[in-house]
Amino acid sequence: MRNILRKEVRLSSSVLSFLFILFGLMFLIPGYPILCSAFFVSLGIFQSFQTAREANDIVFSALLPIAKKDVVKGKFLFVCLIEACALLLMTLAVILRMTVFSAAPVYRSNALMNANFFALAVALLIFGLFNLIFVGGFFKTAYRFARPFVIYIIAAFLIIFAAETLHHVPGLEILNAFGTDYLAIQLTLLAVSVILFLLMTVYSCKRACEDFERIDL
Amino acid sequence: MIAEVRDLVKRYPSFELDHVSFGLESGRITGFIGRNGAGKTTTVKAMLNLIHPDSGSVCFFGMPLAGNETEIKKRIGYSTGTVSWYPRKKIGSIIDIVKRFYETWDEEACRTYLDLFRIDARKTPLELSEGMKVKLNLALALSHKAEVLILDEPTSGLDPFSRNELLELFLGLKEKGVAVFFSTHIISDIEKSADDIVYISGGKIIAALPKEAFTLQYSLTGETLEDTMLRLEGGFIHA
Numbered sequence: 001m002r003n004i005l006r007k008e009v010r011l012s013s014s015v016l017s018f019l020f021i022l023f024g025l026m027f028l029i030p031g032y033p034i035l036c037s038a039f040f041v042s043l044g045i046f047q048s049f050q051t052a053r054e055a056n057d058i059v060f061s062a063l064l065p066i067a068k069k070d071v072v073k074g075k076f077l078f079v080c081l082i083e084a085c086a087l088l089l090m091t092l093a094v095i096l097r098m099t100v101f102s103a104a105p106v107y108r109s110n111a112l113m114n115a116n117f118f119a120l121a122v123a124l125l126i127f128g129l130f131n132l133i134f135v136g137g138f139f140k141t142a143y144r145f146a147r148p149f150v151i152y153i154i155a156a157f158l159i160i161f162a163a164e165t166l167h168h169v170p171g172l173e174i175l176n177a178f179g180t181d182y183l184a185i186q187l188t189l190l191a192v193s194v195i196l197f198l199l200m201t202v203y204s205c206k207r208a209c210e211d212f213e214r215i216d217l
Numbered sequence: 218m219i220a221e222v223r224d225l226v227k228r229y230p231s232f233e234l235d236h237v238s239f240g241l242e243s244g245r246i247t248g249f250i251g252r253n254g255a256g257k258t259t260t261v262k263a264m265l266n267l268i269h270p271d272s273g274s275v276c277f278f279g280m281p282l283a284g285n286e287t288e289i290k291k292r293i294g295y296s297t298g299t300v301s302w303y304p305r306k307k308i309g310s311i312i313d314i315v316k317r318f319y320e321t322w323d324e325e326a327c328r329t330y331l332d333l334f335r336i337d338a339r340k341t342p343l344e345l346s347e348g349m350k351v352k353l354n355l356a357l358a359l360s361h362k363a364e365v366l367i368l369d370e371p372t373s374g375l376d377p378f379s380r381n382e383l384l385e386l387f388l389g390l391k392e393k394g395v396a397v398f399f400s401t402h403i404i405s406d407i408e409k410s411a412d413d414i415v416y417i418s419g420g421k422i423i424a425a426l427p428k429e430a431f432t433l434q435y436s437l438t439g440e441t442l443e444d445t446m447l448r449l450e451g452g453f454i455h456a
Contacts, residue, residue: 003317011314057303062267063267063297217267
């Protein structure tokens with residue numbers, strides 16, 4: 001898998017996938033719908049799929065001395081690598097906002113979602129949806145990606161909209177906790193999100209392997 | 218037999234590969250001839266596991282392709298025409314990635330073939346002519362000591378000099394015991410280099426014979442192979 005991941009990084013990817021990881025730091029921007037940063041990160045990954053398609057990457061990979069399912073696993077591995085890097089930046093931003101900047105007025109007067117573990121959980125959910133809808137959808141044909149990407153955009157923005165709305169609902173203000181308030185609940189929600197992300201990604205990868213095995217290139 | 222295609226069937230709405238069978242031997246060059254749309258590329262794709270036949274099997278080194286894909290692909294080389302991979306990446310970078318997938322990769326051989334084909338590893342595939350792209354694919358295939366070479370239309374689009382160079386190269390590989398299988402619609406290429414002929418028309422194998430046997434069976438007195446093929450194709454068209 002190391003060789004196929006190396007191929008993904010050095011041959012198949014777009015530089016934008018790596019640059020857009022920096023959008024993870026948008027979690028530091030006050031008064032901004034920070035969950036959009038997860039969407040921007042996935043937009044960067046989408047660029048790699050576009051670059052790879054232009055370069056006949058899928059057929060090239062299928063001709064390498066590896067099993068066809070490893071081509072799919074390589075793509076998922078690359079996507080998860082980018083998502084993990086972005087998530088790392090988001091986590092750093094969350095920790096900064098929860099500790100050093102927890103009392104900063106610019107964050108305290110924020111009408112939009114705060115950078116906390118719940119926000120991180122939602123970002124992870126958006127990444128999970130990207131893996132499920134877009135990456136899995138792409139491997140139904142290994143060629144067409146417009147439809148799965150449009151469906152993913154709709155799903156991602158519905159999630160962002162829902163997350164930005166929920167904390168305004170009476171009783172759910174805890175979702176917008178500052179600092180270390182309601183830490184146990186936040187961490188629980190994050191743990192649930194991690195499980196959902198893993199379920200979506202593993203299911204999508206398994207399904208994509210089966211789809212890719214079936215299609216003619 | 219180093220490779221065997223047996224009863225391959227692949228149905229499309231407007232075309233059918235109809236029980237295609239033939240074999241390849243070590244140290245022999247097999248020309249796979251047929252007009253455009255006869256089923257050459259479909260057969261080659263099935264041999265490379267890029268498409269799934271409805272029935273039939275492909276075996277290499279006595280192993281079925283299904284279930285032994287990785288092992289087999291390590292021992293075969295391929296070139297799918299002039300398709301260029303990663304057109305904007307440096308050839309050197311592409312080679313650096315590809316070689317890691319083959320335990321048998323021969324760095325020295327790779328350098329030799331790049332020099333022989335006058336391919337500059339600092340260039341990108343986009344900067345190569347169609348003929349040079351074929352040569353790059355060949356250099357990659359030959360650098361991992363492939364025992365069987367499967368080449369889809371390697372001479373199409375090449376100038377006569379490059380075609381001749383390529384056919385000479387095939388003859389050199391044959392001497393080394395490599396089985397070369399190349400599809401073409403250029404009959405003179407077969408005449409010049411092939412030991413065996415697999416002739417496909419309308420998705421059906423019409424003949425899979427040594428060249429001499431093919432000529433004996435199908436050619437009229439004084440006919441060249443090209444005349445024979447044109448007559449046969451004419452016959453099949455009007456049949």
